[in-house]
Amino acid sequence: MMKKSLIHGSAVLAGAIAGLFVMVNAGATVAAEPAAIRVMTYNLWHGGDAGKQPLERTIAVIEKAGADIVGLQETHGFGPAGQPRPDRAKEIAARLGWHYLDQGERTGIVSRFKIVESTPRKWGAKLEFARGQHVYLFNAHLMYTPYQPYQLLSIPYNNAPFLKTAEEAVQSAKKTRGGQVERMLAEIQAIRNEGTPIFVTGDFNEPSHLDWTVAAADKKLCPLPVEWPTTKAVVDAGFEDAYRSVYPDPVKHPGLTWTPITKPTDPKDRHDRIDFVFVRGLGCRVKSVQVVGESEQNADIVLESYPSDHRAVVAEVELPPQ
Numbered sequence: 001m002m003k004k005s006l007i008h009g010s011a012v013l014a015g016a017i018a019g020l021f022v023m024v025n026a027g028a029t030v031a032a033e034p035a036a037i038r039v040m041t042y043n044l045w046h047g048g049d050a051g052k053q054p055l056e057r058t059i060a061v062i063e064k065a066g067a068d069i070v071g072l073q074e075t076h077g078f079g080p081a082g083q084p085r086p087d088r089a090k091e092i093a094a095r096l097g098w099h100y101l102d103q104g105e106r107t108g109i110v111s112r113f114k115i116v117e118s119t120p121r122k123w124g125a126k127l128e129f130a131r132g133q134h135v136y137l138f139n140a141h142l143m144y145t146p147y148q149p150y151q152l153l154s155i156p157y158n159n160a161p162f163l164k165t166a167e168e169a170v171q172s173a174k175k176t177r178g179g180q181v182e183r184m185l186a187e188i189q190a191i192r193n194e195g196t197p198i199f200v201t202g203d204f205n206e207p208s209h210l211d212w213t214v215a216a217a218d219k220k221l222c223p224l225p226v227e228w229p230t231t232k233a234v235v236d237a238g239f240e241d242a243y244r245s246v247y248p249d250p251v252k253h254p255g256l257t258w259t260p261i262t263k264p265t266d267p268k269d270r271h272d273r274i275d276f277v278f279v280r281g282l283g284c285r286v287k288s289v290q291v292v293g294e295s296e297q298n299a300d301i302v303l304e305s306y307p308s309d310h311r312a313v314v315a316e317v318e319l320p321p322q
Contacts, residue, residue: 037135037316038065038066038068038069038314038315039069039070039199039277039279039314040071040312040314041071041201041203041275042292043073043312044058044074044075045310046078047087047089049078050078051307053307055091055092057307058092058307058308059095060303061303061306064301065301065314066314068112068113070110071109071201072089072110072139073106075088075090075106087108089102090108098110098112099115101118101125102122103122103123107139107140114128115128116134119187121183121187123138123183123188124137124139124191126196134196135197135198135281135319136188137200138184138187138188138198138200139202140204141202142176142177142203142204142206143177146176148228150270152169166227169226170228173206173230177206178230181230185234188200195282197284198280199279199280199317200234200277200278201277202276203275204276205274206230206274207272209229209232212225212227215251221250221251234278241278242279242286242289242315243277243315246288255291257272257275257291257312258273258309258310259309260294260298260310261309275313276313277314279317283319283321285317286316286317289313290314291312291313292312292313
């Protein structure tokens with residue numbers, strides 16, 4: 001997240017293309033053009049090392065989810081003192097025989113489909129299927145502090161001041177993440193006229209404006225209604241929140257992704273949905289969406305010894321005909 005600052009076969013590492021990204025390929029041909037793809041967001045929790053699980057457990061999350069393309073956050077693990085932190089996303093791509101874009105800032109995109117290029121600042125990657133069809137995946141790990149839900153609930157965190165009103169929370173969130181969101185959306189704006197389907201994944205470190213509603217506040221699921229600005233900016237840019245498109249009622253389906261490692265009753269924490277898959281494209285349709293995590297109570301796809309402090313989200317999206 002946020003606070004606790006992340007099969008087989010031989011893999012061949014391809015060279016950097018235009019100095020922007022590295023692809024890992026197991027020598028397989030480009031996958032056939034699909035009618036639907038499964039898009040996933042997954043915060044690894046310091047490369048999967050923070051949970052003290054072997055990397056195979058992190059890979060198992062992706063495999064069990066049946067993902068085709070994954071936006072990863074907290075990709076760097078723990079290494080020897082004084083040495084560069086190992087890039088676990090690169091290792092994951094190699095073991096899966098997939099392609100990889102290192103976005104920098106400990107984020108990355110892994111894909112069973114070929115990555116043909118990145119956007120200039122590497123917020124996104126262009127993926128190609130067998131017969132020349134393309135999609136874009138943009139992936140973000142937004143600023144984790146100050147964390148406005150904690151501020152509203154008077155939970156001490158990084159010496160951030162407490163807040164009382166929705167207006168204060170919105171302004172604080174804009175100050176915290178607004179610049180990042182603007183830069184990502186600017187790169188999306190530059191390619192949106194191509195008419196290519198676009199996905200956005202990420203750990204936003206901010207809840208959704210579709211979740212902190214009047215109805216949710218009435219049921220005591222959130223302290224008050226807040227129109228959180230980050231998800232609203234993405235939706236206003238023409239994107240659909242995959243989870244809320246399938247489960248529109250936040251009271252019946254909260255879809256919490258933060259966090260498997262504390263109890264919902266923990267007075268020092270606040271559980272929320274802060275990991276997202278967004279979809280934009282004429283003819284795209286979200287067929288299903290699933291939370292991946294540690295228990296049947298909290299997730300649709302369950303793995304024992306779940307290795308992350310975030311639950312993952314995977315959406316199956318029907319693509320338009322080429």
